[in-house]
Amino acid sequence: xxxxxxxxxxxxxxxxxxxxxxxxxxxxxxxxxxxxxxxxxxxxxxxxxxxxxxxxxxxxxxxxxxxxxxxxxxxxxxxxxxxxxxxxxxxxxxxxxxxxxxxxxxxxxxxxxxxxxxxxxxxxxxxxxxxxxxxxxxxxxxxxxxxxxxxxxxxxxxxxxxxxxxxxxxxxxxxxxxxxxxxxxxxxxxxxxxxxxxxxxxxxxxxxxxxxxxxxxxxxxxxxxxxxxxxxx
Amino acid sequence: xxxxxxxxxxxxxxxxxxxxxxxxxxxxxxxxxxxxxxxxxxxxxxxxxxxxxxxxxxxxxxxxxxxxxxxxxxxxxxxxxxxxxxxxxxxxxxxxxxxxxxxxxxxxxxxxxxxxxxxxxxxxxxxxxxxxxxxxxxxxxxxxxxxxxxxxxxxxxxxxxxxxxxxxxxxxxxxxxxxxxxxxxxxxxxxxxxxxxxxxxxxxxxxxxxxxxxxxxxxxxxxxxxxxxxxxxxxxxxxxxxxxxxxxxxxxxxxxxxxxxxxxxxxxxxxxxxxxxxxxxxxxxxxxxxxxxxxxxxxxxxxxxxxxxxxxxxxxxxxxxxxxxxxxxxxxxxxxxxxxxxxxxxxxxxxxxxxxxxxxxxxxxxxxxxxxxxxxxxxxxxxxxxxxxxxxxxxxxxxxxxxx
Numbered sequence: 101x102x103x104x105x106x107x108x109x110x111x112x113x114x115x116x117x118x119x120x121x122x123x124x125x126x127x128x129x130x131x132x133x134x135x136x137x138x139x140x141x142x143x144x145x146x147x148x149x150x151x152x153x154x155x156x157x158x159x160x161x162x163x164x165x166x167x168x169x170x171x172x173x174x175x176x177x178x179x180x181x182x183x184x185x186x187x188x189x190x191x192x193x194x195x196x197x198x199x200x201x202x203x204x205x206x207x208x209x210x211x212x213x214x215x216x217x218x219x220x221x222x223x224x225x226x227x228x229x230x231x232x233x234x235x236x237x238x239x240x241x242x243x244x245x246x247x248x249x250x251x252x253x254x255x256x257x258x259x260x261x262x263x264x265x266x267x268x269x270x271x272x273x274x275x276x277x278x279x280x281x282x283x284x285x286x287x288x289x290x291x292x293x294x295x296x297x298x299x300x301x302x303x304x305x306x307x308x309x310x311x312x313x314x315x316x317x318x319x320x321x322x323x324x325x326x327x328x329x330x331x332x333x
Numbered sequence: 334x335x336x337x338x339x340x341x342x343x344x345x346x347x348x349x350x351x352x353x354x355x356x357x358x359x360x361x362x363x364x365x366x367x368x369x370x371x372x373x374x375x376x377x378x379x380x381x382x383x384x385x386x387x388x389x390x391x392x393x394x395x396x397x398x399x400x401x402x403x404x405x406x407x408x409x410x411x412x413x414x415x416x417x418x419x420x421x422x423x424x425x426x427x428x429x430x431x432x433x434x435x436x437x438x439x440x441x442x443x444x445x446x447x448x449x450x451x452x453x454x455x456x457x458x459x460x461x462x463x464x465x466x467x468x469x470x471x472x473x474x475x476x477x478x479x480x481x482x483x484x485x486x487x488x489x490x491x492x493x494x495x496x497x498x499x500x501x502x503x504x505x506x507x508x509x510x511x512x513x514x515x516x517x518x519x520x521x522x523x524x525x526x527x528x529x530x531x532x533x534x535x536x537x538x539x540x541x542x543x544x545x546x547x548x549x550x551x552x553x554x555x556x557x558x559x560x561x562x563x564x565x566x567x568x569x570x571x572x573x574x575x576x577x578x579x580x581x582x583x584x585x586x587x588x589x590x591x592x593x594x595x596x597x598x599x600x601x602x603x604x605x606x607x608x609x610x611x612x613x614x615x616x617x618x619x620x621x622x623x624x625x626x627x628x629x630x631x632x633x634x635x636x637x638x639x640x641x642x643x644x645x646x647x648x649x650x651x652x653x654x655x656x657x658x659x660x661x662x663x664x665x666x667x668x669x670x671x672x673x674x675x676x677x678x679x680x681x682x683x684x685x686x687x688x689x690x691x692x693x694x695x696x697x698x699x700x701x702x703x704x705x706x707x708x709x710x711x712x713x714x715x716x717x718x719x720x721x722x723x724x725x726x727x728x729x730x731x732x733x734x735x736x737x
Contacts, residue, residue, distance in 0.1 A: 159650055160729050160730075180654045180656065183654040187651070187652025201644075212651040
């Protein structure tokens with residue numbers, strides 16, 4: 101792994117609130133992630149793992165420290181520039197799916213492409229392909245309310261990968277799913293990582309789920325407690 | 334980007350039709366109400382003004398008795414004389430024309446048709462003062478007055494009731510106990526605030542006095558019609574007339590006037606300003622309904638703010654910029670408000686058009702009020718639709734996503 105790292109964090113902190121009510125969720129994280137890794141970020145609840153994920157995904161801002169994404173100093177980007185970074189490089193999967201209500205699967209998956217200004221025909225083609233690739237070959241016109249949790253998460257994954265991002269952020273992607281569906285979704289993420297070379301950062305508190313990842317970073321009280329890369333099988 | 338945002342906005346509207354419907358409804362009712370009330374109110378004002386001006390815009394009418402609102406009785410007060418009218422015309426500047434008038438209610442008969450009509454005896458100047466036009470035949474002349482000819486002109490209501498479809502000009506009718514030739518038909522004036530103006534028969538004063546009622550004394554004039562010259566201040570004219578008349582009628586300084594002067598211009602102004610006041614009142618009521626509509630919209634927007642904040646969070650998370658999201662919401666709000674506004678204008682147009690015929694006021698399309706209410710509704714829609722979105726779009730995406 102001699103290439104320049106994808107993500108470099110140094111001394112990253114995140115503080116919520118101000119004055120006496122201030123709460124420091126991240127207390128100085130140093131972390132380097134290479135392109136193509138599958139990293140599980142673990143830790144007890146309240147440890148700051150989700151906060152770290154949100155800052156890494158540019159959904160939240162950091163307080164101090166530096167965050168380089170492919171050599172770009174993220175902390176210096178404007179709000180709109182961070183939007184564009186999300187648009188062109190990052191994909192998200194949430195525990196609660198976060199699909200648009202009353203909107204068909206196909207339209208949900210098309211949405212990121214719409215913001216890229218892609219033509220209707222291209223959008224449709226890519227969205228159908230993305231849905232098929234996550235194993236949802238039917239029900240493209242169903243709205244989230246008409247789909248099971250596993251199916252909704254597949255739609256969300258299709259939406260995240262339809263733009264061919266370099267990094268996929270997954271925040272407890274199986275937190276709302278039963279064990280069988282969890283296995284399916286994890287298998288899907290693993291395939292995306294191995295077959296397409298997409299870097300995957302996944303927050304989870306489930307050890308079993310984390311075994312899919314080659315590297316486990318454990319966060320505790322806002323600091324990196326351990327960082328273990330599993331030996332190749 | 335704008336086209337994109339427009340496409341997204343239209344798609345979002347179609348996705349939640351109930352919300353869209355309720356938003357549009359609020360604007361729609363408000364706009365329709367305000368335009369209808371103001372348009373009809375203005376129609377009524379115009380109608381009143383038209384009726385007043387058909388009476389003669391600068392007409393003064395002198396009548397015996399203390400007039401409306403006076404405690405002293407008008408019984409026993411003597412009439413005017415022809416000399417009174419003559420003197421007023423000579424002595425007072427600013428009088429364009431003056432006519433002595435005697436009215437009497439008498440039975441009128443043509444063949445088998447009979448009715449009681451008000452007969453007005455005066456001079457030819459009377460037609461000019463009261464802005465009568467002839468529809469057929471001719472007015473009577475000064476010569477007719479000197480000769481005391483048995484001639485008369487009739488109003489349209491009298492024609493309809495006595496003659497039906499027959500041509501009245503040249504026919505003889507019986508008025509009281511004398512026979513009289515109809516020499517002219519007056520052009521119709523229509524209903525005024527004070528009754529049917531076309532229900533009238535006008536004949537030479539001398540003929541009325543000699544042939545019909547018998548001139549018993551000099552004091553046989555029960556009305557003097559005066560038209561003021563253009564640009565004359567009617568209040569000044571009224572006080573001049575009052576002064577002369579008090580002397581003519583030998584009133585002491587401690588006695589009240591035993592005559593009154595009815596000024597059509599004042600009445601016109603009073604009625605005009607009253608109807609204007611009514612219009613403003615109606616507009617205020619309608620304005621309140623627009624405001625209520627606006628509050629309804631605000632409610633709908635606020636109720637959906639949680640859902641919409643999360644929607645904004647999702648859009649931001651997948652790479653929309655705050656500007657793009659706001660543009661979408663702005664277009665949504667403007668589109669809904671404009672649809673509501675346009676529908677409101679259409680309904681108002683239909684309502685005004687049909688109601689104007691029912692309550693008989695002229696229908697005129699007022700561009701100004703349509704524009705104002707449309708702009709206001711658009712502003713309300715945009716304000717309440719856009720402001721919550723603005724707040725949400727400023728949040729970090731994760732805060733918008735977590736909004737509850």
